Amino acid sequence: MLRRTLLAAVGALSLLAAIPGAQAQEYDIALISKGFQHQFWQAVKAGADKAATEFGAKVTFEGPDTEAQVDRQLDMLSAALARKPSAIGFAALDSQAAIPLLQQAKDGGIPVVAFDSGVDSDIPLTTATTDNVAAAALAADKMAELIGDAGKVAVVAHDQTSRTGIDRVNGFVNRMKEAHPNIEVVSVQYGGGDQLQSTEITKSILLANPDLKGIFGANEGSAIGVINGKKELNSSIVVIGYDSGAAQKAAIMDGSMAGAITQNPIGIGYETVRAAIAALKGETLPPVIDTGFYYYDKTNIDAPEIAAVLYD
Amino acid sequence: MATTDTAAKPGLLAGIRGTGAYHKLLAFSGLIALVAVFSLASRNFMQTSNVLAILQATSVNGVLAIAATLVIITGGIDLSVGTLMTFCAVIAGVVLTFWGLPLPLGLLAAIAAGTASGLVSGTIIAKLRVPPFITTLGMMLILKGLSLVISGTKPIYFNATPGFNQISLGSLFGSIVPALPLPNGVLILFAVALVASFVLSRTALGRYAFAMGSNEEAVRLSGVNVDRWKIAVYASAGAVCGIAGILIASRLNSAQPALGQGYELEAIAAVVIGGTSLSGGRGTVLGTLIGALIISVLANGLRILSVAQEWQTVVTGTIIILAVYADILRRRRL
Numbered sequence: 001m002l003r004r005t006l007l008a009a010v011g012a013l014s015l016l017a018a019i020p021g022a023q024a025q026e027y028d029i030a031l032i033s034k035g036f037q038h039q040f041w042q043a044v045k046a047g048a049d050k051a052a053t054e055f056g057a058k059v060t061f062e063g064p065d066t067e068a069q070v071d072r073q074l075d076m077l078s079a080a081l082a083r084k085p086s087a088i089g090f091a092a093l094d095s096q097a098a099i100p101l102l103q104q105a106k107d108g109g110i111p112v113v114a115f116d117s118g119v120d121s122d123i124p125l126t127t128a129t130t131d132n133v134a135a136a137a138l139a140a141d142k143m144a145e146l147i148g149d150a151g152k153v154a155v156v157a158h159d160q161t162s163r164t165g166i167d168r169v170n171g172f173v174n175r176m177k178e179a180h181p182n183i184e185v186v187s188v189q190y191g192g193g194d195q196l197q198s199t200e201i202t203k204s205i206l207l208a209n210p211d212l213k214g215i216f217g218a219n220e221g222s223a224i225g226v227i228n229g230k231k232e233l234n235s236s237i238v239v240i241g242y243d244s245g246a247a248q249k250a251a252i253m254d255g256s257m258a259g260a261i262t263q264n265p266i267g268i269g270y271e272t273v274r275a276a277i278a279a280l281k282g283e284t285l286p287p288v289i290d291t292g293f294y295y296y297d298k299t300n301i302d303a304p305e306i307a308a309v310l311y312d
Numbered sequence: 313m314a315t316t317d318t319a320a321k322p323g324l325l326a327g328i329r330g331t332g333a334y335h336k337l338l339a340f341s342g343l344i345a346l347v348a349v350f351s352l353a354s355r356n357f358m359q360t361s362n363v364l365a366i367l368q369a370t371s372v373n374g375v376l377a378i379a380a381t382l383v384i385i386t387g388g389i390d391l392s393v394g395t396l397m398t399f400c401a402v403i404a405g406v407v408l409t410f411w412g413l414p415l416p417l418g419l420l421a422a423i424a425a426g427t428a429s430g431l432v433s434g435t436i437i438a439k440l441r442v443p444p445f446i447t448t449l450g451m452m453l454i455l456k457g458l459s460l461v462i463s464g465t466k467p468i469y470f471n472a473t474p475g476f477n478q479i480s481l482g483s484l485f486g487s488i489v490p491a492l493p494l495p496n497g498v499l500i501l502f503a504v505a506l507v508a509s510f511v512l513s514r515t516a517l518g519r520y521a522f523a524m525g526s527n528e529e530a531v532r533l534s535g536v537n538v539d540r541w542k543i544a545v546y547a548s549a550g551a552v553c554g555i556a557g558i559l560i561a562s563r564l565n566s567a568q569p570a571l572g573q574g575y576e577l578e579a580i581a582a583v584v585i586g587g588t589s590l591s592g593g594r595g596t597v598l599g600t601l602i603g604a605l606i607i608s609v610l611a612n613g614l615r616i617l618s619v620a621q622e623w624q625t626v627v628t629g630t631i632i633i634l635a636v637y638a639d640i641l642r643r644r645r646l
Contacts, residue, residue, distance in 0.1 A: 028618075036621055060618045068570035071560055075369040075608070079615035082362035083354075094467060097564040100481065160465050161570060190465070192570075 026056050029276050030080035031089040031269075032073060033063035034116060034162075039245045040220060040265050043311035044116070047269025048089070055277050063091075067162060067193075070094045077101050081108070087276035090124070091116040095163070099123070111279040115272040117163045126285040128271040130263040132164050135293040136171030139216055139240050139261050140180065142295055146238045146258055147213040150182035154205045156226050157218035158193035165190070168218040168242065186212070191222055198225020199232070206233050214238035220245050223260065227251045244310040252298055259297030264309045267291040338642060339586055339602040342635060346606060350613035357616050364495065366605075366612045371480070371497040372397070372560045374604040376575060377582035378508045379552035381600045384583055385512070386545050387525040387592025388444035392433065392451035393553050394575030398568070399455040400426045400557025405468030405567035408476065415473055422561075423554035429455065430550020434543035456573060463569040470565050480562035497559050501601075504555055509597040511548070521545050525592025582607055585635040606631070 031048055035041040045061040052059040062080075064072040070093045078101055080088060088105055090112055092098055102123040105112050114124035143153060155172055159165040169188055176183050187205050191198035198217070202225055206212060214237050215230075217223030223241030227248075230237060241248050241260035251257035268291045275285055296306045350357040376393045383390040400422040408418035429451065436447045470476040479496060486493030512518035520541040523531045532538045561567045586603030588595025610631060614624040 058618075060620075062615065062621045065574065068568060068572075069574075070564050070566075070568050070571060071372060074563070075365075075611065076615060078365040078369070079362075079612045082359065082365060082612070083356050083616050083618065094564060094566065094568065096469065097566065159570065161467060161568075 027058065027086040027277060027280060028083070029057050029059045029087045029089060029273055030083065030085040031059060031061045031115075031272065032077050032080055032091070033061060034067050034073070034091045034093050035065075036061075036063040037065070038220065039311050040243055040263075043265035044269035044272075046311075047266035047271075048273045049269075050266070051270045051273035051277075055273070057086075057273065057277060059273055060085075064093070067093055067159070070097050074098060074101060081105055081110070084108075085110065087111045087113065087280055089113045089115055089272040089276055090119070092119045093117075093162070095120045111276060113272050113275045113279065113285075115268050125279050126275050126287060126289055128268050128275060128289040128291055130268070130291055130293050132167035133171035135242075135261045135263065136168040136216075136218070137175035138293070138295055139242070140172045140175035142259060143214050143216060143238065143240050144176070144180040144183055146240075147183070149180055151213035152184050152186045152209055152211060153214045153216065154187040154189070154209070154212060155185060155216045155218060156198050156201055156205070156222045157188065157190050158222055159190055165218065172216050172218070191225055193219050193221035195221050195225045195228065198222045199228040200225075202226045202229025203233055206230070206235050206237070212237055214240065217241045219243060220248060223248055223257070224251075227256055230256060244312075246312040249301065249310065249312070252296070252301060255298070259295055261293055261295055262306070262309055263293050264291045265311065266309055338638060339599055339606065339635065342638070343602055343606050343609065346609050346613065350609070350616065353613075354616050357613055360492065362612065362616070364493065364498075366608050367498040367501075368495050368563075369612065370604050370608040371495070371501045372556055372563070373575070373578055373582060373607065374501045374601055375504050375552060375556040375559060376579040377586075377600045377604045378504055378597055379549040379556065380576070380579045380583050381586075381588055381595055381597060382508065382512070382521065382545055382549045382552070383444070384580070384588050384590060385521045385525050385592060385595045386542060387528065388437065388542075388546075389448060389580070389590075390433070390546070390549055391445065391448040391576045392429070392455055393549070393556075393579055394572040395452045395455040395459065396426060396429050396550060396553040396572075397556040397560060397575065398572035399429065399459045400554040401561035401567035402459045402463050402468065402569055404558060404561055405470065406462060408473045409468050409470060412472065415476065418473070418476075419479075419558055422557050423551050426550040426552070426554025426557065427547050428550070430547035430553070431543060433550070434546030437546065438539035438542045452573065452576065459567075459569040459572070463567060465569060467566040467568050470561065470567075477562050477565040480559050497563060500555065500559060504552060505597050505601050508552065512597060517541065517544055517548070522593055525589075525594070527593075578607065579604075581632050585632060587639055603635075606635070 033041050041063055048059050048061055062076050073093050077098060081104060088110055099121050102112055106123050112124045114127040116129055118127040155169055157165050157169050173185050176185055186209055189201045191201045215226045217226040220243040224247045226239050239257045241257050244262050248260055271289050271291055294306055300306050379393050380390055403425040404418040404422040407413050407421040433447055433451050436442050437444050482496050483493040484496055582603035583600050585606055586599030610628055
């Protein structure tokens, strides 16, 4: 008896969960992202949802728990393919691993739009993304301006395996070398985008380099970690962050962070869905859709074009 | 509970296997119920390609869960299975991509690395008497760090080893039965399950593993070299993690050094859903296999139904608790 009740409960639960997805609309677009819980990805999702309402499509959005779980992302992609969606949006964790599945999508006539990070393949019709190298170079220029174009700086980044990690570190470091020869990047360290780990890293960098002028935090978690480390050691270095989120915005308002680069995550989500629908309607797409970036600080944080792309 | 207390007596071993069989039935009916619900809810669920995708998604977690089963039956725990898998994949990458040695050597190296790590964990647990939870937690971190150090924190691609990705993605079965291209990775999972099942039920290693999990002191007092057998169990589990490392590296055609942490919990979830007791002395490989299938069917089915990801995790958590509670209820009624 009890066992039967339990099984029935399991069944009922699954059915209950099934109801929201049961209706079919004009287009069914599956977005497989690099992450889900971070505010950044939630902002991408918000942009995708916005386009979905605007164009009358149904959009699902999924991503693995951490950006290391390449195989979990493949499982998500293959489940999405089995659902037979009209189109797929895909932000690759690994530039190669998903190619067999993307080929399967292509063979099945399902258009693929890449977003955030591209893949080493010509299957995606376009890639909606930020130019991370140029964005990090802008951070380098702003840092140089703020510290008087001379002295020691450091970088705290999320990882050295993902495209964004590589591009942002290279963009910053190379710009310093080329345009600001009197500035020395003394340390580049990686904290996995984890706030606590990045805090510890920042403190060790500050303790090792008492004459440090500034630190660039290369993503949201890293930047918050840098701010925490700076506060814990009562340091007065110049901090430039990346992306937004409530904590970073507060740090800019109270002056502990000089400013930050923001991508346009809402735009990334929106453009991905819009490109997918354009592809379904047979329109041709440019190879890359640049979704843009801005530098923001206390002076322009409330400007409409900035406020629109910042997220909490 | 009486069963587990006296299980060290040889006559009761048959009884243990008996209750295991009963549980398999329960876990199996849960799996069937899930499959039935999803098949009714979406016609996209029960397609050959999707069933193959589910099996493919189960292969790595299934093999890891089998490794965890071996250890959990002894009353221990292995938190290092996920990062050990990654470590073995990285070792295969070093041998095949960095050194350019032939494929079989890479595979052997991965399994040897797994076995060696298991030997280290087992020795620390048995000889130094550090609790398994602490030892394998430490090993989890050590292996995670070593994977990053050895690989230079970058993925190691196997592009220079043609055919490497066929280990997981190719289909020997499909070349015989073209209608059902069962990926090799799934065949490997089944093979590992058969061997592990045989070892547990038909060899001294298996008998002592169950006996240690039931009452380690009694086994020790009866003159068995418990330390040696315990080390052997951890080493075997390590070897199985080596196979998981090959599977995941082949599937991704790369060794991803940052991956692995968190996978141990999913493996342990598969083990307990399959009816293996976390306190040791009771469990089956078939149960674990079904547990792993339940997890991947659930994940796949909820995705096919376009259930929001937040709710997918809530449902999965609920099912884990329900599955174990159902087991407790059944046990109470016996």
